[in-house]
Amino acid sequence: MSALERVRPSDPRIPVSPQLALRVAIIGGLAMVMFGVVFFRLWYLQVLSGEQYVQQANANRVRDLPIPAPRGQILDRAGQRIVASRTTNAVQVVPSALPPSGAPRAALYRRLGRLLGLSAGRIQALVIRGRSAVPYAPVTIKTDAGSGVLTVLAEQQSQFPGVVQQPVALRAYPYGDMAAQVLGYVGQVSKPELKLRAFQGVQQGTVVGQEGLEYYYDRYLRGEAGVQRVGVNAAGYPVPSKLAAKQPRAGHSLRVTLDLGLQKESEKALLEGIEHARASGKPANAGAFVALDPRNGQVLSIGSYPGFDPNKFAKPLTKAEYAKLQGSSVAGGPLTDRAVNGTYPTGSTFKPITAIGALESGVLDPNAGLGAGSCISVSTQQFCNAGHADYGAVSLVDALRVSSDTYFFEVGELANSHGDVIQSKARELGIGRKTGIDLPSEITGTVPDRKWRAKVAAAELTCERRKHVHSCGISDGRPWSVGDNMHLAVGQGDLVTSPLQMAVAYSTLANAYMNGGEGTVVTPHLGLEVDDSHGGLLQALTPPPARRVHLNPSDLSLVMAGIHDAASQPGGTSFDVWSGWDQSQHPVYGKTGTAQREPLEDQSWYMCYIGDPHRPIVIAVTVEQGGFGAETAAPVARLMASKWFGKPGKFVAGSSKTL
């Protein structure tokens, strides 16, 4: 070994003791094993299972937020907009971006509350509710905040962490309370609703129809929500990312049978009638109207007073506000659609139905003079005309013209011995059964007969036994009597029906009259067609008639003549209401009614069919506690008819004091 090599050993070869060599080798071996394990594990995680972990990572960071679909509009029969969506600014809270719960968050709620005029507790409640409805989605705190509020929020963003402004679409009802009960309103789908068939496939948080047409045709109107895929970090904050979104599909438009002009005029007319009744000291607290096309059941106008503004439902309602709208279970509140769900006796407007029932079954000879005197007695009971008037013995046509109660009491007495002849005809024409209208609810009503009385007596007995009380108030338990049939004959007693059912029955009489006795019981409907968002027809809505009826043409023409005389001949109950009306151009077949509802004031009714080769119309008007039919309801019907036929409208109160 040269000295040089010793001086510069390229790599000192150190003789190491075997002991150290072994132990260092063990450490080195251990290190190699450890690295081997780590490499194997990495290979397993990254190369063998990588795909699966990529999916998990993507699931981690992506949240699907619904993009609400613009809700379809509701248009009248001519295509004029009745319900639309309106874009407004909403102040929203992004729950994940809020400061930590506790003092900082409470302080934010207080600041925000002061700005928006809400209590901090209310904001907190809204956030909690919204969060449970749709996790991760922003919660709307206030819509239509003034521009001042929005400016403050924009300028002092740092003072309001987690508070954002967002344009949102709100349902707008530009005509306020017009046809409110029929149009309905919208609201976020509730948890129980999500389980209903009607809301299959609806995502939480979606705004859906809650009442009326908005509910009934919701599946067409609501469209399909889009999906926005939002990247989020571990804290749930949205982070910028390029993720595909599914665009929402706008809801279809619903064209309805309503005529906007007639609807507006009808509401105005009803209000005028109510004011008129009030001026003469009647409570006139509520009322309703329906106008049908008697040929096909299209609802031309429909309304119920008192009304409400469905725009209110666009924002959260308090419980007290809602309770006020709902009213008591007995009288009903503004939410009750009295045209469809009112439960009323009809008074004399029922007489044409009694007449046709008695004629068709051969019980009544239309030419026989009946009803002489001001009262008739059956067993111990007295049945009298209103104001104890005496019309003498009259034929059917005259009895209808003057609305002789004694005549129809006698008809009822006669018919009673022949079974349920009046009842079966009334049911055939559509009274006491659901009409099938395209609304979420309607009453069934009652046409009282022997079976019905036995049934309620049994129910009363069961109830008394179960509850151990003297009376449940369902029935007094007495059997069917001739008096029951006599009351029914004049639309009183236990008869329960709605303006809509009456309009269907009159429509049946009217279309049978037009077609020589071959009538159809129309299915009243509001939906006319479903259009796409550009107005193209997707589906026409033409519900078939409920059934066909055959009426003897000569019987029918007698009844129609009677009610035509009532509106057009001197002595007719609504003769003076139609003074100046061109009866040759648009013959009016009208019947007044004054339903007695002790202890309330009488309920004013008017039913009429007005002939026209192209646009016949059947009108039903009723005003609760509105007095005589001729006095309050009939003038409303005339105003509606004037609008429909383009005549100058005039409120002419009739003087007839018949029931």
Added chain:
Amino acid sequence: MPLSPIRPTEEAPVSPPRALRLPLDPVLTLAIIGLGICSAVTLGAATRNLVPGRPNYYVERQATYLIVGFVLMLGLSRLDYARLRSAKNAIYAALILSILAVLALGHAARGSTRAINFPFFSFQASELGKVLLIVALAAFVAERTRALRERDTTVRVMIAALIPAMFVIVQPDLGSGMVYMVVAYVLLFVAGASWRHLAGLAALVAVSVAFVLVAAPAAGVHVLKPYQTARLTAFLHPSSNPQKEGYQQQESKIAIGAGQKTGRGANSSQIPNGFVPESHTDFIFAAVGEQYGFVGAGLVLLLYGLLISRALRVLVMSKDLFGSLIAAGVAAMLMFQVFVNVGMTIGIMPITGVTLPLMSYGGSSVITTLLAVGLLQSIYVQARASAALKDRVLRY
């Protein structure tokens, strides 16, 4: 043939010993520079969103720590480590006192008292303690060369490590405490302690772990805080409680797995979006795995392999036992930390709060590791110098 004793020089003049011109182990230096770059690159991507408005906050600070540490390493490599031997008592005292000072003065950060805050730097005594302990124990063992196989040596060394370990575990810094014990064990192992003692110690550890994790809690005595126990055992059943202890590890595995072969790069979501807590410190390997995939993780592991193999190489080439023991301690520290930390991020080791040397963000950890590497460099330099100048070989 001329009789002149002076032969004409045909050869080139003798150059100065290369060891003196190359004052550092090139492989070791390359490994730490590589790891430093990996750390900065990974942190740059992983911590973009951590401090709003300052995407480079962590990178800049980590780069500062790396540079300061590198300078300290250079300085230490110029020193003869043998001088530290005589200061062993002072070093050990400094170790104990600094740890006690942290306990006394340190601020409570996330339930732990591990650091003293200075204006620019929060000082973690338990980290620096690793190097201090290595030097002190190595000196202690080297002094008992004649009694290496005695039980007394084994017991004293273990106790000398156990005292600071207990203090840091109380802080609580379980990870550093475990490093202390592993360092002491490996020092004994390399120094030549008897197999019987070593096996006995291993058995004792096994029994203690069983006692601390199973028997004592069952008896109502909690040696470790409940969260520590939960963390330690969470990796055994990762999906049982994904919202708590298992969450971090589960998300870390998802991050690494999602990195696949070549990483997700700018598409990374787990780390930038904060699904893996502490992804800039203890869980930085998850950031490497997600962003650079198997290739990136493999590169980092290779650099560690280089570092550890070089530490073992320095161990065997050291001119004396003291140097070998220091190298053994450093190698043990690096191996333990790398394996436990990486194992924790890939779900095969419990979560113990051990940093990944040089990669994890944090001044104390970076500077401690570089000081340890500085010691290796010093041993290397001294070994080269003595071998070159005196042709001295290591006698053992």
